[in-house]
Amino acid sequence: MAMKTYNFKVVIEPDEDSDGNPSGFHAYAPLLERQGASTWGATEAEAIKNIEDVLHFVLESMREHGEDIPEEPADQVEVTVEPRVAITV
DSSP: OOOOEEEEEOEEEEEEOTTSOEEEEEEEOGGGGGGTOEEEESSHHHHHHHHHHHHHHHHHHHHHTTOOOOOOOTTOOOOOSSOEEEEEO
16 A cells, blocks of 8 residues: 655644643644544643554554544635644655
């Protein structure tokens, strides 16, 4: 099977504990959040690394199960300060 690179917008948000104290960062890919593409990290850099790992596992699982991997529409170009990650599977 040929390899392909997918680009996904990811959202990184500060996270809080039950008392409202900062406790790290929540990271997720909106397009694949229903498939489990959500994670956490103590730092923003760790959250980005973790979402890259999670996205890789989610995409590998989707391919193994014959599921279609959604892609963001190419005609909807936007400028964003949100990070994006590229995953090749």
